[in-house]
Amino acid sequence: MLGLQDGLEVVGSVADGTAAAGACVGRRADVVLMDFRLPGLDGAAATAAVRAECPGAAVVCLTAEATAEDRRAVIDAGAVALVEKSRPVEELVTAIRQAAGRQAA
Numbered sequence: 001m002l003g004l005q006d007g008l009e010v011v012g013s014v015a016d017g018t019a020a021a022g023a024c025v026g027r028r029a030d031v032v033l034m035d036f037r038l039p040g041l042d043g044a045a046a047t048a049a050v051r052a053e054c055p056g057a058a059v060v061c062l063t064a065e066a067t068a069e070d071r072r073a074v075i076d077a078g079a080v081a082l083v084e085k086s087r088p089v090e091e092l093v094t095a096i097r098q099a100a101g102r103q104a105a
Helices: 017-027 043-053 068-076 089-102
Strands: 031-035 058-063 079-084
Touching (some): 031 043, 043 058, 043 068, 058 089, 068 079, 079 089
Parallel strands (some): 031 058, 058 079
């Protein structure tokens, strides 16, 4: 569904948090959409790994349910936004577009 949005290109997908940073480096992603609940590393740890390996990529975290502590952890790890999965897709697209504008040059 994201690949159908004007101006967005999905360049890759991984099955677990441990693969996220390597995929970001290999694909030179501008924005990484990170699920909070992942096998391997959780969203906060995977976000920190992506930010360490791909400092120019912005991370948007997606979650079905996250506690206030979970939210703080993912933002502290370097995510620029956290979007609930129950929100309309337009809200997610807006967060991704805004994140793309924050990426390091």
